[in-house]
Amino acid sequence: MTSTDQTRFPAGGVSAPPAGHRPAGRSSSRRAETRRKWYEIIGLTTPALVVYVMFVLVPMGFAVYYSLYRWRGVGPPTEYIGFKNYTLAFQDPIFLDALRNNAIIVFGSLLIQGPIALGIALLLNRRFRGRAVFRLLAFVPYVLAEVTVGIMWKLILAEGGTVDALLRSVGLGSLVQAWLADLDVVIWTLLFVLTWKYVGFAIILLLAGLSNVPHELTEAAAIDGASWWQTQRHVTLPLLGPTIRIWMFLSMIGSLQVFDVIWVTSVPAIRSLGASGTMATYMVDNGFFARLWGYGNAVAVILFVISFVAALLFQRFILRRDIEGAITGRAN
Amino acid sequence: MTSALVVAGCNSGGDDEASSESELYKNPVTLTWWHNAPQDGPGKVYWEKVAKDFSALHPTVKIEIEAIETNQLQRTRIPAALLSNDPPDVFMSWGGGELVEQVEADYLKDITDQTKTEVANIGSAAEIWQVDGKQYGLPFRMGIEGIWYNKDMFAQAGISAPPTTFEELNAAVTKLKAINVTPIAVGAGDKWPAAHWWYNFALRACSVDTLKKASKDKVFDDPCFVKAGQDLKAFIDTKPFQNNFIATPGQNDPTSANGLLANGKAAMELMGDWNRGTLDNVATDKAKLAKFLGWFPVPAISGSAGDPKAALGGGDGFACAKKAPAECVEFLKYIASPEVQKGYAETGTGLPVVKGSEAGIKDPALKAILQATSEASYVQLWLDTAYGSTVGTAMNDGIVGIFSGKGTPEKVVAGMKAAASK
Numbered sequence: 193m194t195s196t197d198q199t200r201f202p203a204g205g206v207s208a209p210p211a212g213h214r215p216a217g218r219s220s221s222r223r224a225e226t227r228r229k230w231y232e233i234i235g236l237t238t239p240a241l242v243v244y245v246m247f248v249l250v251p252m253g254f255a256v257y258y259s260l261y262r263w264r265g266v267g268p269p270t271e272y273i274g275f276k277n278y279t280l281a282f283q284d285p286i287f288l289d290a291l292r293n294n295a296i297i298v299f300g301s302l303l304i305q306g307p308i309a310l311g312i313a314l315l316l317n318r319r320f321r322g323r324a325v326f327r328l329l330a331f332v333p334y335v336l337a338e339v340t341v342g343i344m345w346k347l348i349l350a351e352g353g354t355v356d357a358l359l360r361s362v363g364l365g366s367l368v369q370a371w372l373a374d375l376d377v378v379i380w381t382l383l384f385v386l387t388w389k390y391v392g393f394a395i396i397l398l399l400a401g402l403s404n405v406p407h408e409l410t411e412a413a414a415i416d417g418a419s420w421w422q423t424q425r426h427v428t429l430p431l432l433g434p435t436i437r438i439w440m441f442l443s444m445i446g447s448l449q450v451f452d453v454i455w456v457t458s459v460p461a462i463r464s465l466g467a468s469g470t471m472a473t474y475m476v477d478n479g480f481f482a483r484l485w486g487y488g489n490a491v492a493v494i495l496f497v498i499s500f501v502a503a504l505l506f507q508r509f510i511l512r513r514d515i516e517g518a519i520t521g522r523a524n
Numbered sequence: 525m526t527s528a529l530v531v532a533g534c535n536s537g538g539d540d541e542a543s544s545e546s547e548l549y550k551n552p553v554t555l556t557w558w559h560n561a562p563q564d565g566p567g568k569v570y571w572e573k574v575a576k577d578f579s580a581l582h583p584t585v586k587i588e589i590e591a592i593e594t595n596q597l598q599r600t601r602i603p604a605a606l607l608s609n610d611p612p613d614v615f616m617s618w619g620g621g622e623l624v625e626q627v628e629a630d631y632l633k634d635i636t637d638q639t640k641t642e643v644a645n646i647g648s649a650a651e652i653w654q655v656d657g658k659q660y661g662l663p664f665r666m667g668i669e670g671i672w673y674n675k676d677m678f679a680q681a682g683i684s685a686p687p688t689t690f691e692e693l694n695a696a697v698t699k700l701k702a703i704n705v706t707p708i709a710v711g712a713g714d715k716w717p718a719a720h721w722w723y724n725f726a727l728r729a730c731s732v733d734t735l736k737k738a739s740k741d742k743v744f745d746d747p748c749f750v751k752a753g754q755d756l757k758a759f760i761d762t763k764p765f766q767n768n769f770i771a772t773p774g775q776n777d778p779t780s781a782n783g784l785l786a787n788g789k790a791a792m793e794l795m796g797d798w799n800r801g802t803l804d805n806v807a808t809d810k811a812k813l814a815k816f817l818g819w820f821p822v823p824a825i826s827g828s829a830g831d832p833k834a835a836l837g838g839g840d841g842f843a844c845a846k847k848a849p850a851e852c853v854e855f856l857k858y859i860a861s862p863e864v865q866k867g868y869a870e871t872g873t874g875l876p877v878v879k880g881s882e883a884g885i886k887d888p889a890l891k892a893i894l895q896a897t898s899e900a901s902y903v904q905l906w907l908d909t910a911y912g913s914t915v916g917t918a919m920n921d922g923i924v925g926i927f928s929g930k931g932t933p934e935k936v937v938a939g940m941k942a943a944a945s946k
Contacts, residue, residue: 262946264914265603267629280946286921350779351768373771375928459713459771464921465928480599482917484946 263486277490289466309394334392342456375467401435562591566871613848619652621912665874666839667797686820709790711774711781726752753933833901918943
């Protein structure tokens, strides 16, 4: 999404002020002003652009280049094989499993985190004693480092761990599973951990959105006799739309690229059997551990293209209303 | 004019190499040294002492140590550093397939001529760090794999002597189950600890010639490789391992396989000589561990093509980067000297490789390994190291598939063949 901003930004009408509005005789001072504007734009964006090109665009170019080679990372790449790495990836059942796991995490996050976060945010938006404490509690998991969360849940979910003990103590011992060892269960366990970890972020985002809902509107609704639920449904939620859509966007991209929690919580064997791996963990397992550097780069490019296309489609069809002025409108 | 320049260039190059030999220790140099003992412990402390001692002997040499966790070191840091123009001078090397790749890419210093004495002193173990008869690194640690076990549990279960055949091992498993003890712990979650069971079945099913040929040509057509998987499957079907072994990590964690053995929750574990140190790390009662811990070689399988006295093993060594100063080779020789090796043996973190350093070994289990290592008719390097990371990873993935119940013996071999062509 950044690259679209970057490339379209300079075209925002700065270089071509609308003709016909130019007052005669003042064109030289207008030109000087245009020039000054350009200096400002160049001066202020150059450092960021240089960093962006060096650390984003150039490595991306290298990744595409390396992905066309059979390369083990020893010596420079010499054996050009075209798109073979890409076809190999889509023939590998473990990679297809990774795609499926990513899809589960994307839709699982949207469908589970969204409603939970919305419900909690609406509740926390009301005035009551200890509200700050609840807000803090909801946000704590998001602040914890991914590695900490992973190790913590690994211990909680271990055989005979906290979860098992809890289930047994309330008489639900039959539900006890090999949470992280059962190949059919592990992805749902990980989805639960991811939800626990990231729901706080959605809550904070939605609370920020809620604070922008004008008090007058909810007050007016209340005066008109709307119940709390009716007020939320017909006043608050529509006004919260932009925030929800931005969160959906961030959640989707994050879920496509998810790596650390999966890497730490699930073990290598479970990942390599396809039960818990994602595209990102597959990339590292193959690129670094199996020393298939060209192949790993191809997976990185596939991950990038999928994320990029998803981002573009989301912007085009869902975020359009929210960002209309920012991208398509004239800057002045 | 141009040709004169080229000739001059050649000459000066030749002079440089000749003079670097005679100018040893004349100019100040800094050696960067990457090893794999990042955790505070006897290993890390000892390497610091070795570097300091070497600098004291040769004041012109300064050594800068970087200690990096093994996987990170081998998989990302060293390959990336070798690709750049500024690799470390001395770094970890496991020998085998990875060393061959590094030599083919011209990254390593040929140390054949300078290390003849050391190689003779180390014996056949030094061959793992050779490519086409030339020496590219020296080991400091080497040992074979075997089964670490709890003597107290064996006594309780009425097992009179360590098993020498798989029939006896199976009988021992049954007896241990009868007293409600987990017979064998395996860290299948990390893949390689589980894969080592398959390696041992392959070692018993395949002849030494087949194994040597497979390491060299990466061809796995011999039916013995499928046989290894079949034997493994039959063994897993006797249910000798702990519950949920597919998610159990290998080492350095109380819930790991060696945590189970160290804390009296399982009776056996298949592991290399370094296990003495890692068991100590996770044991809640080190004194108790030292009392019950024993070791025996992997049992033989009757009527198989493999040599029953062959063993799986491997070691850690160091190699010098191509561009490293000549002092680098002197440092390798220093590490492989009997005095430094004896000191290493005293740390109890692994078995030394040089004759004359055995006196440093105190632990009875390590002494048993040393004896078995010297009695082994043939030491096969860990298969994943011998075949290189690409085939090794595919092989381990396939083996873990058998452990999970999803894979088959044939799929392991098919995966290895596919990886060899990737």
